[in-house]
Amino acid sequence: MSENVGRWLRDEIENAILSYEFAPGERLDETVLANRFGVSRTPVREALMQLDAIGLIEIRPRRGAIVIDPGPHRIYEMFEVMAELEGLAGSLAARRLDKASREAITATHSRCEQSAAAGDSDAYYYDNEEFHKAIYAASRSDFLQEHCVQLHRRLRPYRRLQLRVRNRLSTSFLEHCAIVDAIFTGDGDEARRLLRTHVGIQGERFSDLVASMATR
Amino acid sequence: MSENVGRWLRDEIENAILSYEFAPGERLDETVLANRFGVSRTPVREALMQLDAIGLIEIRPRRGAIVIDPGPHRIYEMFEVMAELEGLAGSLAARRLDKASREAITATHSRCEQSAAAGDSDAYYYDNEEFHKAIYAASRSDFLQEHCVQLHRRLRPYRRLQLRVRNRLSTSFLEHCAIVDAIFTGDGDEARRLLRTHVGIQGERFSDLVASMATR
DNA sequence: AATGCCGTTCTTGTATACACAAACGTTGAC
DNA sequence: GTCAACGTTTGTGTATACAAGAACGGCATT
Known part of the structure; x- marks a missing residue:
């Protein structure tokens, strides 16, 4: 669980994306993810921001995060x-x-x-x-x-x-x-x-x- | 101001780092940055997480963010x-x-x-x-x-x-x-x-x- | 019947508050 | 005098609350 919930979530979501559990184009709902992993929205958001920076997902302002389909x-x-x-x-x-x-x-x-x-x-x-x-x-x-x-x-x-x-x-x-x-x-x-x-x-x-x- | 305070901050801090305003090895204090840019700590944290993902800074759990000295x-x-x-x-x-x-x-x-x-x-x-x-x-x-x-x-x-x-x-x-x-x-x-x-x-x-x- | 506008609802974005961990300083004991 | 331990302080990590914007649906008008 890597010390820090944010990083743990980042790895978790990254793996889910790379293993197609979250399909390309799928919308990632912050609340849903927070419930699924039993944490609050804050670390979920942090994880998503990092994945956006890496280029795995795209966060469109006020319109949520979607998995990028290369x-x-x-x-x-x-x-x-x-x-x-x-x-x-x-x-x-x-x-x-x-x-x-x-x-x-x-x-x-x-x-x-x-x-x-x-x-x-x-x-x-x-x-x-x-x-x-x-x-x-x-x-x-x-x-x-x-x-x-x-x-x-x-x-x-x-x-x-x-x-x-x-x-x-x-x-x-x-x-x-x-x-x-x-x-x-x-x-x-x-x-x-x-x-x-x-x-x-x-x-x-x-x-x-x-x-x-x-x-x- | 790019729609979104987090991204704006990310660009702002990134520029400050690349122009040596924040020197390599310098510790980036979340509260100080928040005050400096007139926002709360949350978007500052989001910006820092992104910069960490890019590799410009390093966030050591519970020990803050430091500018990476290549x-x-x-x-x-x-x-x-x-x-x-x-x-x-x-x-x-x-x-x-x-x-x-x-x-x-x-x-x-x-x-x-x-x-x-x-x-x-x-x-x-x-x-x-x-x-x-x-x-x-x-x-x-x-x-x-x-x-x-x-x-x-x-x-x-x-x-x-x-x-x-x-x-x-x-x-x-x-x-x-x-x-x-x-x-x-x-x-x-x-x-x-x-x-x-x-x-x-x-x-x-x-x-x-x-x-x-x-x-x- | 179709289209456009307005309102409601859901979701994101930001702030603030609280909890916990680490570092540093101070004090006491050996 | 020095070292260790405890307490305080500072700053990170997480949660929750609140505000604002976008999407969707309903209603009205053409």
Whole structure:
């Protein structure tokens, strides 16, 4: 319960939004939320203001808060930026790699290998996240790392959809191998290039994404 | 007064922080702020929560809000990310350029030329900002544009310091020329490369920045 | 019957009050 | 004289009350 009701609520509502419990476009009533969580309106408002600042909801003056619906195009834009930031993280990681980061990447990478081999999509989803976070950390840039984690968080639901597609699981792992190789050999440009294409969604993968969003 | 006291306060306090009226590390007392702006504590708290979500201040539970002091290293990291995002914007702009964006870039570019020729550092500072914003817009990615504008905003005070250095003004303008050229000829990779080095701070430019920060 | 205006009601926005936690100062004891 | 403990003070965290604005529905008029 994180010390402070406002922050706890922020996380709670954020999770509810990211897990589609609060659907895009849905109106969030302060009183209803306050009753649901058993607190007064004040911390609810504080939580909503923060989510507005992050960009998850939109508070229209005197007209309440609604969950933002990014829509396919904007999600594509977000992946575009994510790909670029991950590319930067990879290129920095290749240049600045130290022993601890190397071990963290190796460890998460082999966990991905196991869940990919087992065909366990849910486990891979989680291990994949840890793998990418290990790369962010290896960039040794706190600011970049925080940005990546935050954007990753917002894209989480869509990534999950992506993994359902065809044999994306094994393809994804093969791409990881090449990425690890580039980082460990210190080839920053290659790491950047590989991560950009790994994270980005182009061509048919975009149509796949839109299709799976429509069926939600 | 933007409809809503909370948002107005957020902008007000944000400006005060970015213009160093509230120094890094300074504690922001809710009651003092409320009195200063002639409102109650509630909207002040709302504004502070938003600034915390953006990352400009840090609210430690039960210990008040303090202005975050990024410090040279973190500022360097922020410029690193900014350079990457601007590079992406430039590369997209080169690919997706349309008539309106082309005209916007041309217009802001020539305003930069005038203020650079006049040696008017303050005017150039402003025109330069508009020039970069024109490139963000030309990327035709709303998400990227918003991100760039927000980061640009946070780096604004440091950019201003940079311009004071030596004959950065004319150098900067020459770089602009090359960037415009790359974008207009559709050379996305070159635009990306040029913008990255234009925005990034390396080598002695970083020491210059640290030095001017110290004398503040 | 349809449209426009007015009033009611519901929700948001702001203020104020109260409770609780932390920090600092003072006093007493070792 | 120094350290610790207790009390006071200051400031944050939450709740509640009140005010103002927007949406919706009803009534009247065309």
